[in-house]
Amino acid sequence: MPWGPLPTDYAERVYAGVLGKIIGVYAGRPFEQWPQKAIEAKFGEIDRYVADEAGVPLIVADDDISGTFTFLRAILDDKLTEPAPEAVAKVWLDYIIENQTILWWGGLGVSAEHTAFLRLKNGITAPASGSSEHNGKIMAEQIGAQIFIDGWGLICPNEPAAAAAWADAAGRVSHDGEAIEGAKAVAAMVAAAFSSPSIDDLIEVALSVVVPNCLIHRVIRDVRDWFYSGLTWREGLAKIQTQYGYDVFPGGCHIVPNHALVIHALLHSRGSFSEGMRVVNTCGYDTDCNSANVGCILGVRNGLAGFVDGYDWRTPVNDRLFLPTADGGRCISDAVIEARKVIEAAQMIRGIEAQAALPRFSFEFPGSTQGFSAFGDAQVSHADGLRIAAENGGAITPTFLEPSNLGSGGYSLVACPTLYPGQAIIANAVATGPSEVSFALKYAGEDDTIQTWEGPSTRLQAGEALSLTMTCPEFGGAPILGIGLKVTGDVTLKSLDWSGVPTTSLRSTESGNYWQHAWVNAMDTWHRWNRSVPFHLVKNSGTGLLFQGTQEWKDYTVSAQGTSNLADEFGLAICVRGLQRYVAVIVKRSGAVELIEANHGRRVLATGNIAYELGDPVSFQLRQSGLTVVARVNGVELEATLENEVSGAAGFVITNGTAVFGPLEIAPVR
Numbered sequence: 001m002p003w004g005p006l007p008t009d010y011a012e013r014v015y016a017g018v019l020g021k022i023i024g025v026y027a028g029r030p031f032e033q034w035p036q037k038a039i040e041a042k043f044g045e046i047d048r049y050v051a052d053e054a055g056v057p058l059i060v061a062d063d064d065i066s067g068t069f070t071f072l073r074a075i076l077d078d079k080l081t082e083p084a085p086e087a088v089a090k091v092w093l094d095y096i097i098e099n100q101t102i103l104w105w106g107g108l109g110v111s112a113e114h115t116a117f118l119r120l121k122n123g124i125t126a127p128a129s130g131s132s133e134h135n136g137k138i139m140a141e142q143i144g145a146q147i148f149i150d151g152w153g154l155i156c157p158n159e160p161a162a163a164a165a166w167a168d169a170a171g172r173v174s175h176d177g178e179a180i181e182g183a184k185a186v187a188a189m190v191a192a193a194f195s196s197p198s199i200d201d202l203i204e205v206a207l208s209v210v211v212p213n214c215l216i217h218r219v220i221r222d223v224r225d226w227f228y229s230g231l232t233w234r235e236g237l238a239k240i241q242t243q244y245g246y247d248v249f250p251g252g253c254h255i256v257p258n259h260a261l262v263i264h265a266l267l268h269s270r271g272s273f274s275e276g277m278r279v280v281n282t283c284g285y286d287t288d289c290n291s292a293n294v295g296c297i298l299g300v301r302n303g304l305a306g307f308v309d310g311y312d313w314r315t316p317v318n319d320r321l322f323l324p325t326a327d328g329g330r331c332i333s334d335a336v337i338e339a340r341k342v343i344e345a346a347q348m349i350r351g352i353e354a355q356a357a358l359p360r361f362s363f364e365f366p367g368s369t370q371g372f373s374a375f376g377d378a379q380v381s382h383a384d385g386l387r388i389a390a391e392n393g394g395a396i397t398p399t400f401l402e403p404s405n406l407g408s409g410g411y412s413l414v415a416c417p418t419l420y421p422g423q424a425i426i427a428n429a430v431a432t433g434p435s436e437v438s439f440a441l442k443y444a445g446e447d448d449t450i451q452t453w454e455g456p457s458t459r460l461q462a463g464e465a466l467s468l469t470m471t472c473p474e475f476g477g478a479p480i481l482g483i484g485l486k487v488t489g490d491v492t493l494k495s496l497d498w499s500g501v502p503t504t505s506l507r508s509t510e511s512g513n514y515w516q517h518a519w520v521n522a523m524d525t526w527h528r529w530n531r532s533v534p535f536h537l538v539k540n541s542g543t544g545l546l547f548q549g550t551q552e553w554k555d556y557t558v559s560a561q562g563t564s565n566l567a568d569e570f571g572l573a574i575c576v577r578g579l580q581r582y583v584a585v586i587v588k589r590s591g592a593v594e595l596i597e598a599n600h601g602r603r604v605l606a607t608g609n610i611a612y613e614l615g616d617p618v619s620f621q622l623r624q625s626g627l628t629v630v631a632r633v634n635g636v637e638l639e640a641t642l643e644n645e646v647s648g649a650a651g652f653v654i655t656n657g658t659a660v661f662g663p664l665e666i667a668p669v670r
Helices: 010-031 036-043 063-071 074-078 085-095 112-121 150-154 160-171 178-195 199-209 215-228 233-244 255-269 273-282 287-302 304-308 335-350 514-518
Strands: 320-322 332-334 373-376 379-382 386-398 424-431 435-444 450-454 458-460 465-471 480-499 504-506 525-527 535-548 556-578 581-588 592-599 602-609 618-625 628-633 636-641 649-661 664-668
Touching (some): 010 036, 010 063, 010 178, 010 304, 010 335, 036 273, 063 085, 063 150, 063 335, 085 112, 085 160, 150 178, 150 287, 150 335, 160 199, 178 199, 178 215, 178 255, 178 287, 199 255, 215 255, 273 287, 287 304, 320 335, 332 335, 373 379, 386 435, 424 435, 458 465, 535 556, 581 628, 581 649, 602 628, 602 636, 649 664
Antiparallel strands (some): 320 332, 379 386, 386 480, 424 465, 424 480, 435 450, 435 458, 435 480, 525 535, 535 649, 556 581, 556 618, 556 649, 581 592, 592 602, 618 628, 628 636
């Protein structure tokens, strides 16, 4: 389709939309699905974050966030330029780990998303996977299509019809009927919000993209009519509860009551972000979902200034978010990184060449902090970068989960560290006054206690710029939890990044168990009986993976020793980009060796044989360099040429059985 130009302020408005989305989730999450009266009895009207009052963390994993920014990956992963349900379905199968990530795993016929996932897993392709025919009208018209939909609006600025088309295609992976109409309406309003229209105009946009006279169309008109009749938001809520409430529309979380509240809150916000948050969250129902949709729409419409219209919504959030998926290296993320991914997707569908990648931490948007928090006596602020002033302190941002993150929020946190030993780190900074600066790292040390390591310090004079470099040190297999700067003086951090492949051994630590959380586990069981043989893995049926790393890793070698007492096949995987996309070398029970490429199917690249019986030790090595892949198994070498360059994490693969592996050694190709 022909596209209009991207707005000149597109990037900043996308960032504001991402912020609005995650702020809405964090504002509404502590009392999700509470009745309105219970919310007000506990907290009064919701004009602030209440996580502390509720005794829960503010920053948590949530399906609204994970699904929104993961399903959008269909564009970049498949180089998609037109809406396609089957491409989004591939993302589901690549990044969703069953019973762990993204979705509410409520069961077949209870959770619409779980039901759709099981359809896909069992070979029912999209859009049939989400259809009323397969799943029934009630299940197909729950809220899920709407809650994951904001990203499709963000890639279509001022193109609401296009946003609705993308939302329609993506939503049909798991939903049907009125759920699709609600999703189209929300995506279209996100897209239209880039031109800062009136709320009335946004509502008209929603009406223009849904099927005339469908139920969602009627809901929007009724809620708008009640607003213009002069009803207060409480009086309008009573109307919604009576005519469109949960008592009328069955299921765990139906689209109709919640879509009504999104429209209701937008109207009564009169354009104010804080008012939108107050109304949508105090009303109840699926508060985090509805608040997130309202937050994204108003975030885009109002821009960054809208987050301080009576309450500071940004500072407590600190840009932070989690994306727990089978891409563990993407879990530790922030609003800036996700905004960049949205922008890249928007460029992809338009055929615009992507700009050169910025350093991971560049603070390019006004007020962006990218998760950096002060320690010691430091004061941190945004001033053309991240300004750190301290006599004995600094600022650190997460590179992995901390123990306090685990078990919070109700959704599993699957993650890998983003920083590893052997990688090259570089920070660019400028001294405001005479200063000393050094790198600071956090890691899970002996018995899993959190330790801080400081590198050599460098002195700077006022106005002096510095490129501080370092090779990331090794901490005995312990995951690195955070990176930043230790400062004595006043320094502005302009950027910080790292590159290359680790040189390390992915293994157990001498004490403690926190190292285990650094792996993406898509096995059925992981026994940990012996630290010298840390990986005793079981996959009862089908193919399972256990892996670690990020999608940026390329041109590297992995090796490990393994044995199997009972498995159809086992081996090493490299360049893992999802549960169905990787390169592997495997040994079968017959002694046959295969070098394979998996990409929603299996392609055998090369074959060989070794003398082998169950229980025999096997030495595996696998190397990828550009398009060339070389495997060595007990001295037998296989080589193949790939059709496309690949990159990604590394780990172990088993089909139908169990295998035991030693540490996984990893190093760049020299």
